[in-house]
Amino acid sequence: SSQSSCDSVSSCTWCKSGAVPSSCYAIDDAKSLPPSIFGCDKVSGLNATASCSASSKSSCDAMSDCTWCESGAVPSSCYSTGDAKSLPPSIFACDKISKVQASCSASSQSTCDAKSSCTWCKSG
Numbered sequence: 001s002s003q004s005s006c007d008s009v010s011s012c013t014w015c016k017s018g019a020v021p022s023s024c025y026a027i028d029d030a031k032s033l034p035p036s037i038f039g040c041d042k043v044s045g046l047n048a049t050a051s052c053s054a055s056s057k058s059s060c061d062a063m064s065d066c067t068w069c070e071s072g073a074v075p076s077s078c079y080s081t082g083d084a085k086s087l088p089p090s091i092f093a094c095d096k097i098s099k100v101q102a103s104c105s106a107s108s109q110s111t112c113d114a115k116s117s118c119t120w121c122k123s124g
Helices: 003-007 057-061 079-086 095-104 107-111
Strands: 012-017 025-028 038-040 066-071 077-080 091-093
Touching: 003 012, 057 079, 057 095, 066 079, 066 095, 077 079, 077 091, 079 095, 091 095, 091 107
Parallel strands: none
Antiparallel strands: 012 025, 012 038, 066 077, 066 091
């Protein structure tokens, strides 16, 4: 798909990113993409939020709703915890997010599901 064919569909938008190849997304899906990673031509408001625009790990982590994320694909940056939760964990390591995930470590489904902030996941 090309940008022009994507943009010719009213419900779609072309999104560019330094982390993954540019692609066509449904506008509703594009609204949930992390704004500091994706720029979508038909979606307004997908810009880095001022509240989590700190340029250092210590400044970022000093803000309760922000977390510092490191990646080999893009420069390390400050993200809202909401945006950080939607980043692929195989590419991004976010310091406050991993702490939350660590609190959910359990070796059985019943132990995991007993914690309100955790959910048991199966693969394959």
